[in-house]
Structures are given as structure tokens and as C-alpha cells.
Amino acid sequence: MNKTLRKSFEFSSLREVGIFIAFFVILAILMILSPNAFAKPANLVNILKQASINGILATGMMFVIISGGIDLSVGSIVALTGVIAATFAHPGEYPLIVPIVLSVVIGAAVGLLNGVSVAYGNIPPFIVTLGTMTIVRGVALIAAKGQPVFNVTKLFEGIAGGFVFNTIPHLVVYFVVITLVCAFIITRTVFGRRVYAVGGNETAARVSGINVDWIKIAVYTLSGFLAGIAGLLLASRLVSGNPTAGQAYELDAIAAVIIGGVSMAGGAGKWYGTVIGALLIAVIGNGLDILNVSSHFQLIIKGSIIIIAVLLDMKGKGKQ
Amino acid sequence: MKTGKLVTRMLIGLLVIIMIAGCTAQPTAAPAEPAAKVQKYGLFMSHMTNAFTIEMSDAVKAKAAELGVELTVYDGGQDAAKQVSQVETAVTQGITGIVIEPVSVDGIVPAIEAATKAGIPVVVVNQKISKPEAASAFVGVSNVDGGVMEMKTAAEAIGGKGNVAFLLGPMGSDAQLGRTEGYYNVLKDYPDIKVVFEQTANWKTDEALKLVENWLQTGTEINAIVANNDGMALGALKAVEDAKLLDKIKIYGLDATPDALAAVKDGRMAATVSQSTTAQGATAMETVVKLVKGEKVDPEILVSFTLITIENVGEYLK
Numbered sequence: 005m006n007k008t009l010r011k012s013f014e015f016s017s018l019r020e021v022g023i024f025i026a027f028f029v030i031l032a033i034l035m036i037l038s039p040n041a042f043a044k045p046a047n048l049v050n051i052l053k054q055a056s057i058n059g060i061l062a063t064g065m066m067f068v069i070i071s072g073g074i075d076l077s078v079g080s081i082v083a084l085t086g087v088i089a090a091t092f093a094h095p096g097e098y099p100l101i102v103p104i105v106l107s108v109v110i111g112a113a114v115g116l117l118n119g120v121s122v123a124y125g126n127i128p129p130f131i132v133t134l135g136t137m138t139i140v141r142g143v144a145l146i147a148a149k150g151q152p153v154f155n156v157t158k159l160f161e162g163i164a165g166g167f168v169f170n171t172i173p174h175l176v177v178y179f180v181v182i183t184l185v186c187a188f189i190i191t192r193t194v195f196g197r198r199v200y201a202v203g204g205n206e207t208a209a210r211v212s213g214i215n216v217d218w219i220k221i222a223v224y225t226l227s228g229f230l231a232g233i234a235g236l237l238l239a240s241r242l243v244s245g246n247p248t249a250g251q252a253y254e255l256d257a258i259a260a261v262i263i264g265g266v267s268m269a270g271g272a273g274k275w276y277g278t279v280i281g282a283l284l285i286a287v288i289g290n291g292l293d294i295l296n297v298s299s300h301f302q303l304i305i306k307g308s309i310i311i312i313a314v315l316l317d318m319k320g321k322g323k324q
Numbered sequence: 325m326k327t328g329k330l331v332t333r334m335l336i337g338l339l340v341i342i343m344i345a346g347c348t349a350q351p352t353a354a355p356a357e358p359a360a361k362v363q364k365y366g367l368f369m370s371h372m373t374n375a376f377t378i379e380m381s382d383a384v385k386a387k388a389a390e391l392g393v394e395l396t397v398y399d400g401g402q403d404a405a406k407q408v409s410q411v412e413t414a415v416t417q418g419i420t421g422i423v424i425e426p427v428s429v430d431g432i433v434p435a436i437e438a439a440t441k442a443g444i445p446v447v448v449v450n451q452k453i454s455k456p457e458a459a460s461a462f463v464g465v466s467n468v469d470g471g472v473m474e475m476k477t478a479a480e481a482i483g484g485k486g487n488v489a490f491l492l493g494p495m496g497s498d499a500q501l502g503r504t505e506g507y508y509n510v511l512k513d514y515p516d517i518k519v520v521f522e523q524t525a526n527w528k529t530d531e532a533l534k535l536v537e538n539w540l541q542t543g544t545e546i547n548a549i550v551a552n553n554d555g556m557a558l559g560a561l562k563a564v565e566d567a568k569l570l571d572k573i574k575i576y577g578l579d580a581t582p583d584a585l586a587a588v589k590d591g592r593m594a595a596t597v598s599q600s601t602t603a604q605g606a607t608a609m610e611t612v613v614k615l616v617k618g619e620k621v622d623p624e625i626l627v628s629f630t631l632i633t634i635e636n637v638g639e640y641l642k
Contacts, residue, residue, distance in 0.1 A: 041542040050541055054534055151375040152529070152555070154583035165566070242529050243562060244583060246555075248373055249530050293538035299524050300495070 022316045023265055026309075027280050027287075034291035041294050049173065055286035056179035057082075057241075059279065060234045061253060062260035063186045064227035066278045069261050070190070071223045072203035072270030073129035077118060078231040078257060080140035082250030085111050085235030087144050090153040090245030093160035100159050107236040108229055114140055115228015119221035129224075137254070141247075148247040156243055164240035175237060182230065187275040199223060203270025259306070260285055263313040284309070365395045365612065366414045368424040370451075371402040374527075374555070375581040376601055377425070380450065383605025384423055391613055393420075404428035411435040415442055421612040422446045429498055430454045445615035449608040450599075451498050456623070460615050463608040463625045465599045467499050470578055470629050471506020471552075474597045477631060478548045478576045481594060485516035486547035489539060491532050491560060492524045493552040500524070503552045503578060520544050525556045532559030540567045548574045554584035554596055561593055580632055580640060588637045598630040598640065 035043040061078050068075045085107035092103040114136060121132040166174045190196040201209040202219045210216050234253075239245045264281030266273025285306065292302045367384045369377050381397055388395035398414070400407035404427045411422065412435055422439055426432040429451055436446050437458045445460040452462055478488065490507060493500035511517055521539050525532035536549065540563060549564070551557035557577030564573045570592065577584050580598035587593035604627050611621050632640055 038542075044541065047541040050537055054537065145373050150373050150378045152558075152581070152583050154586065238530065241562070242533065242559070244529070244558070246529055248528065251528075289534065290538050290541075293523070293535055294542050296521060296523075 023263065023277055023280050023284075023313065026313075027284050030284065030291075031287060034287065034295075038291065038294050042291050047290070047294075049171065049176070051283070051286050051290045052176045052179070053173045054290060055282045056173075056175040057234050057238055058253065058256045058260060058285060059179045059282035060182050060230050060237070061257035062264075062278050062282045063183055063275070064230035065254075065257040066261050066264075066266055066273065066275065067186070067190065067199060067223040068129070068227050069258070069266050069268065070203045070270060070273050071199045071220060072206065073122060073220065073223065074133065074258070074268075075115075075118065075224060075227045076130065076133040076254045077114060077136040077140055078227060078234070079250040079253035079255075080137045080144065081111050081114050081228055081231035082235040082238055082253055083245075083247050084114075084140050084144035084147065085232045086239035086242075086249055087148040087153055087245035087247050089160075089236045089239045090156055091147065093156040093239075095155070095157045100157070100163075103160060103239075104163075104236060107239075108232040111232015111235060112225050112229040115225040115231070116221065118228065119224030122224060123217035123220040144247040148245060150247065152247070153245040154243065156239075160240055161243050162240075164237040165243075175241070178233070178237065182233070183275070183279055190275055195219070195222065200271055203272075205271070256285060259310050262310060265313070281313075363393050363420040363616070364418075365393050365421045365423070365609075366411075366419050367395055367397045367609075368400060368407055368410055368414075368422065368426075369397060370400050370407070370425050370427040372397075372399045373402075376579055379601045380425060380605045383602040384449075384609045387606040387609035391609065393613060395609075400427045402427055404431040408432060408435045411439060415439050415444060419444060421616045423449055423608045423612050424459075425449050426451050426453055433458050445612055447608045447612040447615070449604055461611050461621050461623055461625060463604055463611055463627065465604065465627055465629055467502025468506040468509065470597050470599055471503035472510055473506075473629050473631055474503070474576050474578050474595070475507040475510040475550055477595050477597075477633075478550050478574065479510055479514045479517060481574055482517070482547040484514050487518050487520045487545050488548045488550055489521035489536075489546050490519060490523075491535070491549065491551035491556040492522065493556075494526050495524050500552055507550060520546060525551075525559065527553050527555050529555045529559040529562075532556035533563050534559075536560045536563035537566070540564070540569065546573050548576065548594075550576045551578070553577060554579040554581040557593060557596070558583060558587065561587060565592070580630075582641075585632065585637055585641050588632060588634060589641060591634055595631060595633045598632055600627045600630055603627045 041047060065075055065078065088110055089103035089107040092098050092106055118133055118136055121127050122129045164175050168174065168177055190199065198214050198219050201214055202216050206216055238249060260281035261278050262268065263284055264277030266277060288306060289302065292305065365388060367381060369381050371377055372381065385395060398410045400410065407427045408431060415438060422444060424446060426448060433453055433455045436453065439446050440458065440460060448459045448462045450464045452464060453459060456462055490504065492504055523535055525535050536559065549560045551560060554577035557575050561575050564570050564575065574594040576594055577596040580596045584593060584596045588596055607625060607627060611625060614621055
């Protein structure tokens with residue numbers, strides 16, 4: 005046990021060191037370019053807050069990608085669960101628990117549908133989740149009648165909008181707790197090891213007696229569940245449910261996972277890489293906004309970093 | 325196993341056929357005898373995913389019902405190619421008149437030309453196409469005027485001097501270009517107002533929220549945030565409220581969406597500008613029916629904007 009623990013924290017390839025170095029280099033550059041705004045403690049908290057929702061989605065995405073799959077539906081799930089949450093959060097209608105439970109249950113249900121289709125329908129995950137991405141977006145638009153759902157309770161706004169000790173945004177607390185729980189699951193449980201096994205070599209996993217179908221269903225359900233939480237948090241943060249929100253969030257989540265060193269082929273990757281990936285995306289967005297760099301240039305920079313991360317990955321693998 | 329697969333495939337095939345049939349069979353009016361030609365109008369919307377497009381299509385539908393004509397609504401899904409083929413299909417099926425809110429102001433021109441050549445009147449609504457003479461008439465607002473109204477209100481409210489930040493729509497879109505041009509037209513008269521930030525948030529509330537949070541981190545003084553639409557203004561509002569700066573920063577939007585109207589009513593948003601969407605839709609429908617009857621209409625019919633502040637917001641809240 006102790007051995008696996010230590011192993012899970014070792015830097016096993018150039019790539020994983022590379023991502024930490026890259027992160028701190030970019031952080032340092034931005035601190036030098038903008039010492040009075042970017043480097044302020046308040047802004048660092050702000051960055052953590054802005055990384056939280058993508059970080060939660062990326063954690064779920066990480067499980068799916070390690071298992072050898074992909075989940076394109078999370079952005080649409082964020083929109084749908086956000087709309088549902090806001091719909092049930094009007095003042096004087098339902099207790100706060102109703103929007104909370106509904107959004108996570110609906111998120112998990114969509115994930116379950118993805119998982120069952122992938123595992124038993126034998127449909128490629130890209131196609132299954134492309135389909136549910138489109139369907140769920142449609143359902144969100146219908147549920148919201150094409151318009152933002154607003155007028156929610158103060159209590160609902162407080163879910164994501166509040167602060168702990170008046171300094172740490174609730175969003176950051178959720179991000180940290182979810183990350184730690186998921187890190188425990190992926191590194192220290194039998195289930196976690198089986199996720200790696202399924203992604204590494206599905207046939208071998210099946211032969212060795214792992215119920216591959218169940219593992220697949222579980223990872224997609226987890227991803228959907230976390231997307232449901234993200235949808236609830238976004239609706240609380242925006243004080244409204246927007247059926248068009250969350251567009252391309254799946255791509256940011258995938259980007260965080262890839263930048264963090266998880267192999268798109270499955271079977272390899274570390275949870276802390278994903279955290280750094282999500283932080284890096286938030287740092288770049290925040291730093292460039294503060295430096296007043298056009299959002300069009302920001303896209304080029306973000307895309308380049310993704311490609312460089314994968315290049316490092318290939319180089320790292322070549323050397324092993 | 326094999327038969328099982330076959331059955332599944334047949335079931336899927338059947339399902340697809342049912343779905344396609346379900347989609348195409350929407351206008352259920354029974355085909356009348358060919359001699360009495362049924363007047364079928366079509367409304368082609370760029371998409372149906374926000375408050376504006378919903379209000380627009382509702383207004384056109386209401387007017388069509390009032391005038392007693394049959395109307396089918398087509399959703400272009402923000403896909404320029406899809407909208408072109410929707411128009412082409414409708415023309416071959418013998419549509420009487422077309423109202424279109426285009427996805428692409430350039431891409432739609434050939435389809436509109438084909439329709440008018442076939443003798444079908446086309447009224448373009450809200451977004452002017454790049455070759456206006458291709459259509460029979462345009463009903464809309466001048467985005468520049470809307471930008472002028474919004475910016476002028478903001479400039480006067482901050483006393484004609486100070487710092488402003490602009491939240492822009494998707495760069496290059498008709499509304500973004502026009503509204504922003506309006507802002508700068510006003511600024512010519514206010515040399516003491518400085519634009520400290522100007523960035524796109526693609527009409528989106530979540531993008532605007534992040535962007536304004538980051539702007540506020542710089543500590544740059546901002547007196548007003550002027551947004552190309554209300555969705556982004558509401559994102560800005562949340563960021564400003566979270567930073568407890570609402571007493572220092574005034575927020576302006578455009579579109580008069582229900583959530584923005586509520587914010588204006590509560591005194592949290594300073595003002596929004598209505599592009600009189602319902603009036604645009606109703607006028608467009610009226611115009612196309614007039615054209616079908618052979619009446620003459622102006623090639624460009626402009627509906628005026630309305631400024632909405634805390635004083636008159638009550639009239640617009642439903």
C-alpha cells in the first residue's frame with residue numbers, strides 16, 4: 005500500500021515534470037508582466053475561483069479518458085442541470101434541497117445513459133456522447149423555453165457565491181474537496197486501479213476477471229454526476245440558468261486533462277496533472293485578460309499550449 | 325444473435341423513419357384542392373435559443389394568426405448552410421411569402437435572389453443582408469442608433485467624463501459592429517471619456533462574468549460598463565456586485581430581456597435599450613402579406629429603439 009502511494013506521487017516521465025515547470029514559468033512571466041494586478045493575493049483567489057468549475061468537470065473527464073473513453077456531453081449537462089436548478093430555485097416555491105438533488109441526479113442519469121450505451125451498445129464513446137451532447141442541449145433549451153431562467157433565492161445564490169472566513173469562495177472549497185475525494189478514488193481504491201486497467205488493455209482486464217462494462221458505466225456516471233454539480237454551481241454563480249451556457253466546456257475540460265498529462269489512449273495519467281491543467285487554463289485566461297490581450301489571441305495561445313503538452317508527451321514516451 | 329442484430333437494426337430504421345415523418349409533418353393543415361391556392365408563409369429564424377429570437381418568432385406568429393394566414397417556423401440552428409437549404413426547399417414547395425432573420429448576411433443572398441426571382445416576396449428582418457436590393461424589403465432597427473442611445477445615456481450619467489469598458493458581441497457580427505460604431509460616434513462628443521477595456525464576450529453571461537472579474541482585479545477605475553447585449557451586461561453586473569462596486573460602476577445593456585428588465589427595476593442595472601423586437605416581427609409579417617397582395621412598400625422600414633430606465637421599466641415588465 006505504502007509503495008503504491010509513493011509510486012503515485014513519483015514523476016514517472018519527463019512530461020509530468022514538464023507540466024509543473026511550464027505552469028510555474030507561465031505564472032512567473034505573468035507575475036513579472038503584471039506585478040500590481042496579476043500577482044495580488046486577491047487575484048490568485050480569483051484564479052482559483054475561475055478554475056473551479058472547469059476543474060470539477062476535468063476531474064470527471066479524467067476518469068473517462070483514463071478508462072479509454074471520452075465524454076463530450078458535459079457542457080450540455082452543465083446547461084441542462086443549471087436550467088433545472090434555477091427553475092426550482094424561485095423564491096417561496098421549493099426548499100433548497102430540491103434544485104440541488106435534481107441537478108446531480110439528472111447529471112448522473114445522463115452519465116448513466118452514456119455509460120450503458122458505451123458498455124452494452126458497443127457504440128464508440130465519441131459518438132454516444134456527441135449524440136447526448138446534442139440531445140441534452142435541446143432538452144435544456146426546451147426546459148428553459150430558449151431563455152435564461154432568473155429570479156432565484158439568496159440561499160441558492162449563496163451555494164457558489166458565498167465565502168468561507170470571508171476570503172475563500174465556496175467554489176474553491178467544492179473544487180478542493182471533489183479533487184481530493186476523486187484523487188483518493190483513483191489512487192487508493194480497487195475501482196481506481198481497475199479504471200487504469202480497462203483503459204490500458206481492455207481485453208487483458210476482461211480476461212483477468214474485471215467487469216469492464218460496470219467500470220465503464222461507473223466512470224460515465226461519475227462524469228455526469230460531477231457535470232451536474234458543475235451545472236448547479238454555474239447557475240448559482242450566474243444567479244440564473246442559461247440554456248446556452250457551458251458551450252465548449254467539454255473542450256476546456258478535455259484540454260485540462262490532456263495538458264495535465266493523461267494519455268488520450270487511456271490507461272495512464274495522474275490526478276494532480278489534471279489539477280495543474282485546469283489551473284493553467286485559468287491562469288492564462290486571467291493573466292491575458294488583465295494584460296488586455298484580445299480574446300482572439302488568447303485562443304491561439306491556449307491551442308498552442310495544448311499541442312506543446314502533447315508533443316512533450318510523445319517525446320517523454322519515446323525516451324522511456 | 326444474428327437475428328437479434330437484424331431486429332435491432334430494423335427497429336432503429338423504423339424509429340428513424342418515424343422521427344423524420346414526425347419532423348416533416350408539422351403543418352398539419354390538410355391540403356386543399358389545388359385550384360384554391362393555400363397561402364403558406366414561412367418564417368426562417370437564425371436560431372431559437374435566446375429571449376430575442378423567441379420574442380421575434382412569437383410576434384410574427386401572433387401577427388400571422390391575426391391576419392389569418394398559415395405560417396411555418398423554420399429554425400436555422402445558427403447554421404448558414406442549413407438556412408439556405410431550408411429556404412430553397414420552401415421555394416420548390418411553392419411557399420407564398422418569406423420572412424427571414426438571416427444566419428449569415430452574405431451567405432443567404434443567393435437563396436433570397438432565387439426566391440424573389442420565382443416571384444416570392446422576401447422580407448428580411450432585424451439583420452440587414454449584404455445585398456439589400458436582393459430582398460423585397462427590410463424591416464429592422466439601425467444597430468448604430470441603438471449603440472448611440474445606450475452610450476449617450478451612459479455618457480450623460482457619468483457626467484461626460486471618466487473611464488468606460490465595452491463588452492462586445494462576437495467580433496464581426498452585424499450587431500456588434502453597428503452598436504460599437506454607435507458607441508464611438510457618441511464618444512466623439514465626449515473627449516474626456518476614455519475606453520479602458522474593450523473585449524468580446526460573445527453575447528455570453530458566463531464569459532462576461534469572468535472577463536469583468538479579471539478587469540476589476542487590475543484596479544483600473546471604471547465608471548461605466550457598456551455591453552452590446554443584456555446577457556453580457558448581467559454577467560458584468562454579477563462581477564461588479566461581488567466586488568461590492570455597484571455604487572461606483574454603472575451598467576448598461578441592450579435588448580431589454582426579461583432578466584435585464586428585472587435588474588433595471590431593482591435599480592441594479594442603470595438602463596437597457598429595447599430594439600422593439602415585437603414591433604419588428606409584427607411589421608415584417610404585415611409587410612410580407614402586403615407584398616403578396618401586390619401593395620407597394622418601402623424597401624427599408626425602420627422601427628425605433630426605446631430607452632428603458634427605472635422610470636419607465638414598469639410598462640415593459642410582463
